[in-house]
Each structure stands twice: as structure tokens, then as C-alpha cells.
Amino acid sequence: MKHITLLYPEGHCNLGTVACIVGTVEIFSRANAYWTQQGNKQKYQLTVAGIRPKTEYIHNLVALKTDAFITDIAKTDLIIIPSATPGDETSESQLMYDWISRQYKIGAEIASMCSGAFILASTGIMDGRSCSTHWSYADAFKENYPKVNLHSDRLITDEKGVYTNGGAYSFLNLVIYLVEKYYDRQTAIFCSKVFQIELDRSSQSAFAIFTGQKHHGDTMVQQAQAYIENNINEKISVEALSSKFAIGRRNFDRRFIKATGNTPIEYTQRVKIESAKKALESTRKTVNEVMFEVGYSDLKAFREVFRKITGLSPLEYKNKYNKEAFTE
Known part of the structure; x- marks a missing residue:
């Protein structure tokens, strides 16, 4: 035995x-x-x-x-x-x-x-x-x-x-x-x-509930994180973001990854999808409406990113977590 x-x-x-x-x-x-x-x-x-x-x-x-x-x-x-x-x-x-x-x-x-x-x-x-x-x-x-x-x-x-x-x-x-x-x-x-x-x-x-790593001490990265989180409905390019903080793209990427564990693109995606999840859980908005609210215009791209992060499609997630979910 x-x-x-x-x-x-x-x-x-x-x-x-x-x-x-x-x-x-x-x-x-x-x-x-x-x-x-x-x-x-x-x-x-x-x-x-x-x-x-x-x-x-x-x-x-x-x-x-x-x-x-x-x-x-x-x-x-x-x-x-x-x-x-x-x-x-x-x-x-x-x-x-x-x-x-x-x-x-x-x-x-x-x-x-x-x-x-x-x-x-x-x-x-x-x-x-x-x-x-x-x-x-x-x-x-x-x-x-x-x-x-x-x-x-x-x-x-x-x-x-x-x-x-x-x-x-x-x-x-x-x-x-x-x-x-x-x-x-x-x-x-x-x-x-x-x-x-x-x-x-x-x-x-x-x-998972994404909150982002904030206890890293890099002020520039914290400001970039705040900008991303406060402008969820915008399409934010990494080039524009690094330019906003007067830092080269490669150096910006390096510092962002070191501080948060995510690339700027990954972090932006996770912030947007977390916002989309909350909307799908608690409102009667359609997937398309939620998609536009978090800065996506391509439904296929939105679905792919959503599934990559959550393991579910937006509609599957809505049907699972929203009692008032309805078929679109």
C-alpha cells in the first residue's frame, strides 16, 4: 500500500x-x-x-x-x-x-x-x-x-x-x-x-479580476497605467504612449514589462477586457455596444482578445455571468 x-x-x-x-x-x-x-x-x-x-x-x-x-x-x-x-x-x-x-x-x-x-x-x-x-x-x-x-x-x-x-x-x-x-x-x-x-x-x-501591478515604484509607468485605465474607450498606440512620456519605444517597453510583467499592448488589452467583462456582467448592453465602449471596432479582433484572456467568447461570458443575459 x-x-x-x-x-x-x-x-x-x-x-x-x-x-x-x-x-x-x-x-x-x-x-x-x-x-x-x-x-x-x-x-x-x-x-x-x-x-x-x-x-x-x-x-x-x-x-x-x-x-x-x-x-x-x-x-x-x-x-x-x-x-x-x-x-x-x-x-x-x-x-x-x-x-x-x-x-x-x-x-x-x-x-x-x-x-x-x-x-x-x-x-x-x-x-x-x-x-x-x-x-x-x-x-x-x-x-x-x-x-x-x-x-x-x-x-x-x-x-x-x-x-x-x-x-x-x-x-x-x-x-x-x-x-x-x-x-x-x-x-x-x-x-x-x-x-x-x-x-x-x-x-x-x-x-480572474485584472487589477494591474502598481507597487513597482516606477512613476512613469504608473502614469502610463493611469492613462490607459482612464482612456479605455480610445485606441491607444504604444508609439503615442511612449511619445507622451518623452521616452523611446524600446526603453518604454522595457520599463513597462519590468514594472508590470506585461507589455504595454498586453496591459491595454487586459484593462479593456476587464472593463468589458464588468459591462457584460451587469448591464443589458450588446456585445457590439460593449466592444465600442472599450475602444474596439473590429468584432473578430475583440472576440479573439476576449477569448485569449478569459477562455470564453464575449457572448458565452455574458450568458454565464449575467442573469438577464439574452441571445443577440
């Missing part, structure tokens, strides 16, 4: 941590039960392991009792890191990082959920690899772990025995994904039906 360790990272916990742990335990328990009911021997044992012998109440509401401590586990086959609070370093943090790294070196696979990617990245394992985390943590993650290839549009990444997940309650999609990996497709389908979790979701783009 193989072993799964579900980490309880005390000192880094929030209510999302508890939700990830409880949901994972329940789904894997049901997967185990289904597997054995089909005449198979139990395949995996799951242990919830903490990093210190201390009761920690989350929001004065709930605390979990672990099955073991990570120092008691000499070898495991899969480590699952739940959602966790980024940046709250404790005296036990390095112990946790070292244990994860050691287990990975001797053959363990690792899966992180949501902001648990910060714990995973702190081990150094993810340098040069693909990773996902909640879209709202993307800027902070890039700043703290520049060597990691972050793909905040992806719901799940799977690379060389390391799995990461976008965020929030989409951890359930990662658990179903792991059930298929560790049991089989039929068990994953069964669990998806029992818990009513959609199979094979691949993107979190439709859920």
Missing part, C-alpha cells in the same frame, strides 16, 4: 487550509471505498501530518487534530500542500521546506493547492518549472519567486511529478485529477458525480 501525506502547515493556516484538508480527506476516502467495492485491495493510506504539536484555532472557529507529525514520516509517495497564508514565516517553516525537499529527492510526488504554491516554491523545487496559483496572488508570487514559470491562467499544472492548482475551491478539481492519476478514470468519474465536481476543467481565466 502506498502513502499520501496531507500537510497541515501550522503557522500558515487560514479557513481555506481547513477546507482543502477536509475536502481532500473526504474525496480520497470515497475513492478508496469505491475502489475496494470493485474488488480491489486498498491502494493508498492518507495521513494528515502537522509540523508542530500545538493546537491552532483558525479564526477562533476550528482546529484540526493531525494523525502524525512530518518528522515521524520517513517516506511518503505523495505530499499534498493545501492553501496557506503566504509570507508568514515561522520557526518551523524551514523544517517543513527541508522535509518536503528531502521527500521529493527520494521519490515523492508533490501537489500544491492555491497559495500552497508559496510553500512549494520556497523549497526551490519549482525553479525553472511551470506552476499555478490563485490569480490574485500572481504578482506577489512572481516578485518572490522569479525563477518559477508561473501560469496563473491554468487551473492545473502537471510536470515531472509536481502538480499545482489555481486556487480557492478549485482545489476540488485538483483532487479529482489526482484521484484519476492515483486510481483510475472510472474512480475519478464516480467521485466527480458524487461530489458534483466538473471533470477536466483546465483554466481559471474566466474567474
